[in-house]
Amino acid sequence: MNPSGDVNKVRIGLVGKPNVGKSTFFSAATLAKVDIANYPFCTIEPNVGVAFVSARLQCPCKDIRDKLEQEGRLEPTPPDDPRQGSLCEPRTGSCVGHMRLVPCFLVDIAGLVPGASEGRGRGNAFLADLANCNALIQVVDAAGSTDLEGNPQGLNQSPEIARARVIEEIEFLALELDAWIAGLLMDGWARGVRRVQAEGDKGLVSFIHERLTGLGATLQSVSLAHDAFRMEQPSLGSPWDWDGAVISSLAVHLRKALFPIHIAANKFDVAPEGVLEGVEANGCIVPCMADVELGLRRAAGAELIEYTPGLTTFSFSESNTLNDAQIKALAHMKERLETHNGTGVATMLDTVLFDELEHIVVYPVQDENRWTDGDGKVLPDAFVVPSGIQAKALAYKVHSDLGDGFIRGVDGRSRRVVGADHELQDGDVLKIHAKS
Ligand SMILES: Nc1nc2c(ncn2[C@@H]2O[C@H](COP(=O)(O)OP(=O)(O)O)[C@@H](O)[C@H]2O)c(=O)[nH]1
Numbered sequence: 001m002n003p004s005g006d007v008n009k010v011r012i013g014l015v016g017k018p019n020v021g022k023s024t025f026f027s028a029a030t031l032a033k034v035d036i037a038n039y040p041f042c043t044i045e046p047n048v049g050v051a052f053v054s055a056r057l058q059c060p061c062k063d064i065r066d067k068l069e070q071e072g073r074l075e076p077t078p079p080d081d082p083r084q085g086s087l088c089e090p091r092t093g094s095c096v097g098h099m100r101l102v103p104c105f106l107v108d109i110a111g112l113v114p115g116a117s118e119g120r121g122r123g124n125a126f127l128a129d130l131a132n133c134n135a136l137i138q139v140v141d142a143a144g145s146t147d148l149e150g151n152p153q154g155l156n157q158s159p160e161i162a163r164a165r166v167i168e169e170i171e172f173l174a175l176e177l178d179a180w181i182a183g184l185l186m187d188g189w190a191r192g193v194r195r196v197q198a199e200g201d202k203g204l205v206s207f208i209h210e211r212l213t214g215l216g217a218t219l220q221s222v223s224l225a226h227d228a229f230r231m232e233q234p235s236l237g238s239p240w241d242w243d244g245a246v247i248s249s250l251a252v253h254l255r256k257a258l259f260p261i262h263i264a265a266n267k268f269d270v271a272p273e274g275v276l277e278g279v280e281a282n283g284c285i286v287p288c289m290a291d292v293e294l295g296l297r298r299a300a301g302a303e304l305i306e307y308t309p310g311l312t313t314f315s316f317s318e319s320n321t322l323n324d325a326q327i328k329a330l331a332h333m334k335e336r337l338e339t340h341n342g343t344g345v346a347t348m349l350d351t352v353l354f355d356e357l358e359h360i361v362v363y364p365v366q367d368e369n370r371w372t373d374g375d376g377k378v379l380p381d382a383f384v385v386p387s388g389i390q391a392k393a394l395a396y397k398v399h400s401d402l403g404d405g406f407i408r409g410v411d412g413r414s415r416r417v418v419g420a421d422h423e424l425q426d427g428d429v430l431k432i433h434a435k436s
């Protein structure tokens with residue numbers, strides 16, 4: 001899959017049949033008391049929002065504070081500090097208690113209906129939306145309370161029925177993607193196999209690659225999928241003779257390589273116990289309660305409670321008096337939060353961004369001593385980038401001029417000079433020197 005829009009931001013798509021809680025998940029995850037003025041195109045596309053995800057490591061402003069305190073230049077954080085010690089000045093997102101929030105785009109992709117691959121519903125527009133994301137989360141109804149079209153089937157399902165529905169949902173999206181990929185391949189198959197005659201398997205792989213570049217296929221991913229397919233079916237003859245069924249099974253391998261689908265097992269608060277036992281996915285599976293997360297974030301926004309997304313509890317604000325209905329609703333949410341170890345919404349995004357996509361957070365600065373930008377702002381930028389990114393590639397993400405003129409980097413902690421191919425680690429602070 002490949003990114004679009006702001007190439008520096010990860011784009012995560014939410015997909016699933018109707019009525020599973022996609023829009024609820026989207027609203028909860030994108031509801032933040034932060035200015036989104038920096039993301040103009042989010043207001044153009046109503047289904048695109050910014051979700052703030054907590055960096056896994058403490059913000060480097062912790063190092064600054066520790067050093068200043070040691071040198072006696074700064075008093076320890078007072079207990080009533082609203083920023084709980086943070087010293088940085090994030091341009092986007094925020095940082096409290098050295099917990100730095102970094103942005104990623106979230107897209108609410110409606111339109112998964114049976115036959116999407118044949119053009120039903122939003123058809124190709126739907127599939128193109130999927131291909132435009134760096135990662136996909138399929139929201140499923142873990143309670144089994146809806147059928148494939150989203151029609152309510154009642155709560156209190158047995159674990160067996162709910163599990164069967166969840167498996168059916170997961171397979172349903174996979175089948176649509178398989179059919180779509182198979183269709184793209186069959187379209188030019190005759191032309192493709194002619195190249196096999198001339199170039200052998202290599203020709204086939206590059207034909208598939210060309211057909212699927214719009215889906216973010218790389219030569220390497222296609223080649224791996226092709227090898228796995230050949231291993232599974234070693235005695236196939238020439239691609240000339242492959243029928244639709246064979247091409248479809250090749251499409252399955254390609255789909256697995258191109259579209260890992262991470263599962264948000266939503267409505268977990270009303271799901272029967274053990275529903276996810278034995279359920280398999282081509283990605284991670286995280287139990288979620290999107291509506292609880294939405295309720296908590298709204299209550300926190302209204303300053304009724306203090307709640308940090310991702311945590312397993314919250315506290316009531318002292319300053320606000322609650323009416324009986326609010327107390328009852330919040331007590332109910334608190335109980336659900338504590339029995340299920342959090343709502344799963346923040347965990348889901350954290351897992352997809354950092355484990356599945358293997359991204360890290362790095363901090364480019366202009367002054368390697370003070371960790372500031374040209375205006376003296378402390379650690380203004382936190383970039384979410386693929387793990388193993390090299391110094392010069394990061395320079396390009398900051399600004400193309402900085403990449404073109406790259407001379408060297410300086411590691412903010414060790415003050416060591418690093419070259420263009422220096423690989424960055426999570427939490428690194430880097431100064432980039434470039435010809436201007
Ligand atoms: N019990 C429960 N209901 C939920 C949860 N998340 C969403 N819902 C409800 O599911 C219904 C469908 O939600 P919506 O976000 O509109 O689904 P979409 O069609 O997939 O976008 C709404 O009535 C939500 O309140 C959840 O975690 N638990």
Ligand SMILES: [Mg+2]
Pocket residue numbers: 022023024110
């Ligand atoms: Mg919706």
